Amino acid sequence: MSLRRPKPPIRRGSASEEEEEEEEEEEEEGGGGGGGRREVSTHFRNKKKAYLRAKIEELDTNSKIQNIRDLYRGIIDFKKGTNLEVI
Numbered sequence: 001m002s003l004r005r006p007k008p009p010i011r012r013g014s015a016s017e018e019e020e021e022e023e024e025e026e027e028e029e030g031g032g033g034g035g036g037r038r039e040v041s042t043h044f045r046n047k048k049k050a051y052l053r054a055k056i057e058e059l060d061t062n063s064k065i066q067n068i069r070d071l072y073r074g075i076i077d078f079k080k081g082t083n084l085e086v087i
Contacts, residue, residue, distance in 0.1 A: 062071035
């Protein structure tokens with residue numbers, strides 16, 4: 001199954017052959033609007049996974065060393081959605 005957009009119908013007499021060729025090249029290169037959305041969402045999905053891995057590792061470490069206060073504080077901050085690394 002192809003995820004590419006279907007080509008628009010060819011308009012007779014409205015555009016020259018050179019313009020049609022340029023439009024086809026832009027579509028093949030991904031320059032036709034919205035082409036970077038998938039890359040951006042993949043980037044942020046990977047970034048979110050890395051953040052969650054680090055957060056789980058931090059909570060796991062606090063649990064193993066019996067640092068209960070930091071463990072619960074991390075859980076509560078995570079539930080609230082506050083990111084203390086940014087603040």
